[in-house]
Amino acid sequence: MSFNIQPFHIPKRLLMGPGPSPVHPSVLEKMSCAPIGHLDPFFLSLMEEIKTMLRAVFQTSNEFTFPISGTGSAGMEFCLVNLIEPQDRVLVGINGLFGRRIADLAIKLGAEVKTLEVPWGQSIEVEQLKEAISKEKPKVVALVHAETSTGICNPMEELAPIVAESGALFILDTVTSLGGSPVFIDQWKVDATFSATQKCIGSPPGLSPVSFSPRALDVIAKRKTKIPSWYFDCSLLYGYWGHERLYHHTAPINNNYGLHQSLRLILEEGLQNRWQRHYQAHLMLKEGLSQLGLKFFTPEDRRLWQLNAITVPDEKTEAFLRKKLLDAYGIEIGPGLGPLKGKIWRIGLMAEGARKENIERLLEALKKILSR
Amino acid sequence: MSFNIQPFHIPKRLLMGPGPSPVHPSVLEKMSCAPIGHLDPFFLSLMEEIKTMLRAVFQTSNEFTFPISGTGSAGMEFCLVNLIEPQDRVLVGINGLFGRRIADLAIKLGAEVKTLEVPWGQSIEVEQLKEAISKEKPKVVALVHAETSTGICNPMEELAPIVAESGALFILDTVTSLGGSPVFIDQWKVDATFSATQKCIGSPPGLSPVSFSPRALDVIAKRKTKIPSWYFDCSLLYGYWGHERLYHHTAPINNNYGLHQSLRLILEEGLQNRWQRHYQAHLMLKEGLSQLGLKFFTPEDRRLWQLNAITVPDEKTEAFLRKKLLDAYGIEIGPGLGPLKGKIWRIGLMAEGARKENIERLLEALKKILSR
Structure with missing residues (x-):
């Protein structure tokens, strides 16, 4: 050649x-530090700090909170592939590209997908959600908080209680909202959420912060079918990000350096x-x-x-x-x-x-x- | 807090x-450049150069050659989730952790998995592979080139022709071999391969270079079942990495900066x-x-x-x-x-x-x- x-x-x-989004110079500086081992005691302590800071930013006490080694869509796949089984009835609120994307993946996973569709540029409102839940009686409700494709904020303060009342599992896309506008994972009783580093978190793309409630973990533990993924299998992943420190995959070390610093900047501010x-x-x-x-x-x-x-x-x-x-x-x-x-x-x-x-x-x- | x-x-x-592995300072320097948009014309030209250089390193003319936005195991999942359908008969050569991992994922995907197991620390040899293929008549044969868990090199110059003769699809793990010892994707008639940036490529972890042969793409086009993944769906991914430039996910910009420079160092050397x-x-x-x-x-x-x-x-x-x-x-x-x-x-x-x-x-x- x-x-x-x-x-x-x-x-x-x-x-x-x-x-x-633009990245603070101190985050880029940390990204350029020499990588160390993914099981190095120093890296393990960095992982713990990242988990602690992510909990603060998500406003959750969920132990199971850490960054997936992929971009925001990897976090979406992580949430769905663990929580959804074939034939599960899943209601997806769609008012833009990212709601559509959740529905597309749920269909690929064999779920019985029902959609609540409103025109792009409008928000999903309480009465619409109430009606859809009452009609479809879903096991899972998936919503997008900040619809990046249209600039719409779906009003979670109002919608979240409706999902909670229904008893359905609640998956929430917080890709563009987290770090830029109010997100309350525990208060909203969200069971699974995924975000991304390259929006309001202020790191380069490459990681997807996620959080699972204890109820979500319970549902996953009782699955009847195999999780059709190894990379996103939550029990394998948490063997590494939890306290066992079992080797799963090689975490993107430098992206985690950057995330650590950007979370510090958020909490400092x-x-x-x-x-x-x-x-x-x-x-x-x-x-x-x-x-x-x-x-x-x-x-x-x-x-x-x-x-x-x-x-x-x-x-x-x-x-x-x-x-x-x-x-x-x-x-x-x-x-x-x-x-x-x-x-x-x-x-x-x-x-x-x-x-x-x-x-x-x-x-x-x-x-x-x-x-x- | x-x-x-x-x-x-x-x-x-x-x-x-x-x-x-240790990373050259010039790669870390590139990693710390400010991110630009994933559809910025400049980034698109960088993607083309990365694809060209990856083809040279894989020694392939496969058009479908690019880095997956995840670590080496994400590349594994990408290959399997696209190529394997439920009930497909898959023969996996296992002489270490990474062969086992391929078999585990293939089972999760519903394949009928057959294994050729030899003790950890030994290599898989021609007669063993011949016998296993003749017995199992697999649709897919998956092998690990460099078994990172044991330090064994499975002799591809000898094994690859056996797979080719059988007519089976050939998936090869080149995570630890690529860039450090001879890898000949076209000559070995490999249909799907995955590697990683953090071994002999010399970049930080976070990307997984992959390559599919035209035959692999043909098999995927004729699938009878849906690909149970959105993040790893090859047609969606290639909508972005191919010439259409359709938005799929936000590529890890800075990791690609680093990969570009490390591939340059390889080809310069x-x-x-x-x-x-x-x-x-x-x-x-x-x-x-x-x-x-x-x-x-x-x-x-x-x-x-x-x-x-x-x-x-x-x-x-x-x-x-x-x-x-x-x-x-x-x-x-x-x-x-x-x-x-x-x-x-x-x-x-x-x-x-x-x-x-x-x-x-x-x-x-x-x-x-x-x-x-």
């Missing part, structure tokens, strides 16, 4: 899309302060967009702070404008997906992205681009 | 166990030179161990260069001695697993580990520890 691939030089980007920072960033962006004549796609009372879906100024030129924003200003924002392709832009204000100077830079660039 | 978790400081370690370096390192270690009176556990003609299994000097003190090596000299070597627990040490000479100065340091430390 004639070999002529050169070392790369990453272009400067300001990440204001749906993720990955304080969860409440961090949510407040994301909220203030959202308000600032909203004000600036309004001055530019840009309109939100989502209703005000169900808007995510960290993922702002706005109607594109012009469907014909939106792709060109996004490319210009990236090429001329080094700023990434996200396009619409599926039925919203070409119709919305998704502006992420996540982790280090949710800072005044970034929003100013984005608004300035948008102003220039739109005025030409 | 009272928050008092301090920033960590990684202790200095020389990694001479079964992996992770040259595959032949790199294999030779691992072989010379093995010879040097062998000479030194012999002077210390330490004996190999494995037969000379089937020894791995990169993973040297030696009989412990004394079963009662072996754990104490390994701990001393780590605590007093900062050197990690690996213990035995399963039936070999307490009986062998596993000394890895992988990637940056396979260098004269490291071997000298290890031998020096062993000498001091053993003389007390």
Whole structure:
């Protein structure tokens, strides 16, 4: 082979899309430390600290809380493959791509999947969920907290009690919400949740924090069929992440270094302060967009702070404008997906992205681009 | 929560166990670059270069060659979950932990699993494989090239033609061999292979390079049952890693930065030179161990260069001695697993580990520890 691939030089980007989000330099610095063994006593103590900090961020006392060695979708698969058996009746709330994804996997796993579908850009509301649960009588209810594809926040303070009352197992996608807006795993009686490091947690992608309630573990212990996975088998995984320290797989050491530091930053800042920072960033962006004549796609009372879906100024030129924003200003924002392709832009204000100077830079660039 | 978790400081370690292996500083430097978007045109071009370089390292022309976003075991699951359907007859060669692991997953997937088992520390030989294939008539044969748990190299130059003759699909674990000793995916007519970044590739753990032959893709296209996975579904994954560039999951950007650089280092060094370096390192270690009176556990003609299994000097003190090596000299070597627990040490000479100065340091430390 004639070999002529050169070392790369990453272009400067300001990440204001749906993720990955900008990463604090101290997290990147930790990522670049030399790896040590996955059973090294020092790494084991780091794992314990990560578990402790994740519990604080999820606001849970679940012992079974740790990062899966894969991205957010790996966490989704981890939750479903352990909790769902063939023929299980699973109700999935769908108002965007990520609800659809849960349903797709549940079908692959042989579940009897029922869906509660509302149009992309709307939220799932109490009466709809009540009705669907009462009609379908599901064993499992799966919802998405922050729908990254549409910028909608499904109102968990209201929906979670409905699931709890029904007695169904509750799976909640907290990929984009965790670390950026209020998440209360214990208070909401969530049985299984999965998140990701590259949104409001502020680490590079590669890990998926998860948490299982004791009830979820009990259900898994009583499964009648084999878990059709080795990589995601919770008892094997917890042999390593729990106190036995049995070798399962080789954890992505450096990603865990980064996660440890980003969790430290979150708890140093304080969860409440961090949510407040994301909220203030959202308000600032909203004000600036309004001055530019840009309109939100989502209703005000169900808007995510960290993922702002706005109607594109012009469907014909939106792709060109996004490319210009990236090429001329080094700023990434996200396009619409599926039925919203070409119709919305998704502006992420996540982790280090949710800072005044970034929003100013984005608004300035948008102003220039739109005025030409 | 009272928050008092301090920033960590990684202790200095020389990694001479079964992996992770020491990583070149330039790879760690690339890992610490700021992440960019997983659909950024720059990242897409990096992905193409990674695919090109992986093909060169696997010695394959398989278009379908890329890294799975998980560790080596994720690559194993990727291969099996796509290729194996319930009731498929699968023959697994087992002479260590990693053959056993393949069989365990195949059972979980509902396959009719047949095993060719030889004692840990021995290799699988031609006549045994011939006999097993002729008896079991499997649809799939799965073998481990380099058995990390025992230090045995199963002789692929001899075994691969037997599998090819049988017409069975051929799955090969190249986790510990790739980049450290000869691997010829096309020449051996391998249909599906998986490796890992943290052994002889010389990157931190977190990615699993895989490759599928056109025949494997054809078999998958004709599946009768659904693939019970979303994260590992090859058609969904290749929608992203192929030319369509459809969003599937958020690739671990920084791990791919590191992989790109470590593949560059491999091809700059040259595959032949790199294999030779691992072989010379093995010879040097062998000479030194012999002077210390330490004996190999494995037969000379089937020894791995990169993973040297030696009989412990004394079963009662072996754990104490390994701990001393780590605590007093900062050197990690690996213990035995399963039936070999307490009986062998596993000394890895992988990637940056396979260098004269490291071997000298290890031998020096062993000498001091053993003389007390």
